[in-house]
Amino acid sequence: MVQAAVQAMGERLQAPDCDLEIDVAEGLPVLRADRDALVTVLVNLLDNAHKYAPTNRRILIQAYREGSLVVFAVKDNGIGIAVREQSRIFRRFYQVDRRLARDAGGCGLGLSIVEFIVRAHGGEIKVESAPGAGSTFRVLTPVRNKEVANA
Numbered sequence: 001m002v003q004a005a006v007q008a009m010g011e012r013l014q015a016p017d018c019d020l021e022i023d024v025a026e027g028l029p030v031l032r033a034d035r036d037a038l039v040t041v042l043v044n045l046l047d048n049a050h051k052y053a054p055t056n057r058r059i060l061i062q063a064y065r066e067g068s069l070v071v072f073a074v075k076d077n078g079i080g081i082a083v084r085e086q087s088r089i090f091r092r093f094y095q096v097d098r099r100l101a102r103d104a105g106g107c108g109l110g111l112s113i114v115e116f117i118v119r120a121h122g123g124e125i126k127v128e129s130a131p132g133a134g135s136t137f138r139v140l141t142p143v144r145n146k147e148v149a150n151a
Helices: 001-016 035-052 097-104 108-118
Strands: 016-022 057-066 068-077 124-129 134-144
Touching: 001 016, 001 035, 001 057, 001 134, 035 057, 035 068, 035 134, 108 124, 108 134
Parallel strands: 016 057
Antiparallel strands: 057 068, 068 134, 124 134
8 A cells, every 4th residue: 555655646756855765564464444545545645745845855654563553654844733733634624824735736625535534444543743843644544353455
């Protein structure tokens, strides 16, 4: 899923001003999940990391196990999000900075779709961020007994 999301982003992540690091742990359990939907989640998070980072972008995408969860994380060195805004960013059509979103091409639906997909999989999405310090979005996806699709 990580590789599919990176490929879907195409040349944007391969540009000279973008340092992309991929870190997928060995031996991850197979997930019982809608693969395409989770790829959509990762593409959205990667796209935001790319849009809201400076020209010397540093983006890290990870997949690892944490207890009974598989965690997908996207970390960037972007503009960051104030704590008071973090609970609102998952609302439909909500934009922290409309001027910036207009310049970057957003309409405020991406993170609400991400949250919907993650919750539909019994998971949770968390954000850690501060203005000027970038953001880390973590998608916590439960491992189920009958596992059918690979991370």
